[in-house]
Amino acid sequence: MISFQSKIKEVYATPIGKDILDKLFLQMKLPEKLIDNPMIGNMKLSTVVKLSRGKLSEGFLRTFLNLVNAEKDVPAPGTCEVKPAWWKEAVFYQIYPRSFCDGNGDGMGDLEGVLSKLDYLKSIGVDAIWFSPIYDSPQDDNGYDIRDYRTIWERFGTMEKFDELLDAVHARGMRLIMDLVINHSSDEHEWFQKALTDPKSKYHDYYIFRPATGKGSDPGDPPNNWKSFFSGSAWNYYPEINEWGLHLFSSKQMDLNWENPELRADVIDMIRWWLEKGVDGFRMDVINLISKTDGLPDGDEMIGKMMGVRGIEHYFYGPRLHEYLRQIRSEAFDPYNAFSVGEMPGIGMESGKLLTGDDRHELDLFFNFDHLETPGHTRFDDYVYDLNYLKQYYIRWQEGFGNHCWQALFLENHDNPRVVSKIEPNPAFHEKLAMTLLTIQLTLKGTPFIYQGQEMGTANYPFRSIEEMDDVESINLYNELIEKHTPAEAFRIVLSGTRDHARRMIDWDPSDPGDSARYDHVRNYLQKLTTARKDHKTLVYGDILFTNRTRKDLFTYFRSDANENWYIECNLSNHDIRRSGTDLNPESIANCRVLGNYGNVRNGVLRAYECNVYWLT
Numbered sequence: 001m002i003s004f005q006s007k008i009k010e011v012y013a014t015p016i017g018k019d020i021l022d023k024l025f026l027q028m029k030l031p032e033k034l035i036d037n038p039m040i041g042n043m044k045l046s047t048v049v050k051l052s053r054g055k056l057s058e059g060f061l062r063t064f065l066n067l068v069n070a071e072k073d074v075p076a077p078g079t080c081e082v083k084p085a086w087w088k089e090a091v092f093y094q095i096y097p098r099s100f101c102d103g104n105g106d107g108m109g110d111l112e113g114v115l116s117k118l119d120y121l122k123s124i125g126v127d128a129i130w131f132s133p134i135y136d137s138p139q140d141d142n143g144y145d146i147r148d149y150r151t152i153w154e155r156f157g158t159m160e161k162f163d164e165l166l167d168a169v170h171a172r173g174m175r176l177i178m179d180l181v182i183n184h185s186s187d188e189h190e191w192f193q194k195a196l197t198d199p200k201s202k203y204h205d206y207y208i209f210r211p212a213t214g215k216g217s218d219p220g221d222p223p224n225n226w227k228s229f230f231s232g233s234a235w236n237y238y239p240e241i242n243e244w245g246l247h248l249f250s251s252k253q254m255d256l257n258w259e260n261p262e263l264r265a266d267v268i269d270m271i272r273w274w275l276e277k278g279v280d281g282f283r284m285d286v287i288n289l290i291s292k293t294d295g296l297p298d299g300d301e302m303i304g305k306m307m308g309v310r311g312i313e314h315y316f317y318g319p320r321l322h323e324y325l326r327q328i329r330s331e332a333f334d335p336y337n338a339f340s341v342g343e344m345p346g347i348g349m350e351s352g353k354l355l356t357g358d359d360r361h362e363l364d365l366f367f368n369f370d371h372l373e374t375p376g377h378t379r380f381d382d383y384v385y386d387l388n389y390l391k392q393y394y395i396r397w398q399e400g401f402g403n404h405c406w407q408a409l410f411l412e413n414h415d416n417p418r419v420v421s422k423i424e425p426n427p428a429f430h431e432k433l434a435m436t437l438l439t440i441q442l443t444l445k446g447t448p449f450i451y452q453g454q455e456m457g458t459a460n461y462p463f464r465s466i467e468e469m470d471d472v473e474s475i476n477l478y479n480e481l482i483e484k485h486t487p488a489e490a491f492r493i494v495l496s497g498t499r500d501h502a503r504r505m506i507d508w509d510p511s512d513p514g515d516s517a518r519y520d521h522v523r524n525y526l527q528k529l530t531t532a533r534k535d536h537k538t539l540v541y542g543d544i545l546f547t548n549r550t551r552k553d554l555f556t557y558f559r560s561d562a563n564e565n566w567y568i569e570c571n572l573s574n575h576d577i578r579r580s581g582t583d584l585n586p587e588s589i590a591n592c593r594v595l596g597n598y599g600n601v602r603n604g605v606l607r608a609y610e611c612n613v614y615w616l617t
């Protein structure tokens with residue numbers, strides 16, 4: 001048991017303690033090594049509170065201790081052999097259906113459009129497709145608010161079209177995974193509607209309601225101080241039943257009550273229904289949020305500031321999370337051999353091991369987000385991302401995650417701006433940069449997830465006003481910001497981080513010759529990369545060895561096994577850098593180069609964002 005009297009190094013020896021301290025250190029830009037300093041490591045938590053002079057409250061520490069002590073398990077050592085699996089070898093491609101490809105000419109993407117692009121996806125080496133939600137939905141959050149889990153949204157197509165698509169995917173030897181949004185449903189889902197019209201029905205307990213405490217027509221204060229991820233309180237008041245309902249996301253995305261066994265059984269039934277159809281697995285939306293602390297206590301202000309949303313410590317790693325995941329796994333996934341990747345904001349490496357270790361029977365993979373912004377920044381800051389941070393992040397994870405676990409490698413999705421724009425303001429460099437990033441994604445140890453448009457080096461869209469934006473998160477944030485900022489300032493903040501950058505319709509036939517050339521170059525390059533990865537399992541399962549670990553702007557590593565040895569070198573900057581004496585001399589290995597984003601290798605120098613992949617043996 002960790003207590004106020006425990007030392008920092010004792011806390012760091014627990015999985016949750018380590019994850020939280022690592023996060024704190026990262027945010028404060030302190031090196032992890034600090035724990036090894038006896039002065040720091042031997043300091044008692046009670047002393048830390050005293051030294052903080054009121055910055056760390058006792059409440060903060062109590063919440064922290066509860067989280068640390070609630071996890072009784074420790075991850076198994078990761079020194080075992082990696083167990084092969086199809087999803088470790090696969091290249092995944094995420095489709096955001098509304099903006100991928102328009103098959104019926106109504107200006108919005110649809111299933112027909114996807115069908116028309118399957119041969120293309122196959123040709124660039126995609127093995128598995130992840131579909132963002134295509135279910136019936138009022139589209140308050142572009143389909144992450146589901147009205148009916150067993151129907152396709154009419155603008156995307158029909159269930160017959162879906163079945164045809166699934167067959168067509170399988171006929172090409174590819175797989176399809178669906179988005180499973182089960183932390184919440186739309187308020188238009190029939191369960192929620194029944195909960196409101198008949199509060200005595202069983203569906204009332206499918207959601208998280210709390211009685212209003214006010215008098216007369218005044219509902220009083222919400223049941224706790226939790227904030228929604230999309231601005232404002234996390235509670236809606238429903239006068240018809242005089243109760244508050246919890247929503248961690250938009251006010252139309254109502255959190256489901258996972259405490260209720262009947263709700264769980266219904267969700268599991270639905271999952272099995274899709275698996276019965278033949279889908280190959282699921283990406284599970286904010287799946288780490290499904291279990292909430294008993295009694296829904298108030299969130300700590302400081303943790304709220306640090307993590308970006310107040311209340312999060314009461315549900316990002318909730319008390320029954322492991323139990324629920326195991327139930328889903330054993331009752332739905334295992335009988336169908338289904339694959340799962342959990343989207344898990346806030347989860348760190350050690351808790352990630354406990355959620356995805358192959359000895360744990362919970363999930364296969366998870367998305368960790370710590371690499372998407374450099375320390376001290378949030379998505380809505382206007383700043384230039386330094387790739388040296390990405391390098392250090394990957395070294396840490398690739399060396400620390402262990403062989404029971406497997407990393408999901410992604411740089412973009414539908415919730416983030418385009419990665420080339422984040423890193424490089426000058427579009428002239430985007431083509432080379434896009435190729436280097438794909439090289440990193442496809443040659444590190446893990447499963448690459450490519451987001452639609454990434455294979456063309458797509459950049460952010462130059463929105464001119466808030467009216468051009470569509471995303472509920474951006475619009476809510478803008479409305480919150482204009483209370484304190486001028487409209488121009490508010491727009492600028494939203495512009496940096498808006499999810500709409502990634503949600504613009506893909507332009508399949510760019511009229512601009514520059515765009516068109518970039519599309520071809522990046523795509524052809526990706527095609528070669530995926531081919532190399534398929535032909536050489538060393539690039540999937542081989543050991544990884546990093547060199548030049550502390551050299552700025554140079555990212556180099558070997559992938560090797562008993563049979564093959566590969567060397568990858570990337571320049572992370574937009575200027576020439578020199579190889580050092582210890583680097584492999586390309587003159588001697590130039591004929592081993594399998595891939596690169598410049599026509600030839602140059603001795604001694606790597607040009608802006610140059611990358612090369614060498615097959616040495």
Ligand code: TEU
Pocket residue numbers: 141144145181229249285286343345369379414415416
């Ligand atoms: O995203 C969850 C989520 O936490 C993100 O909104 C996150 O806060 C942000 O993007 C960090 O960069 C998932 C879906 O991916 C998103 O599209 C949905 O809006 C959300 O859940 C609610 O379902």
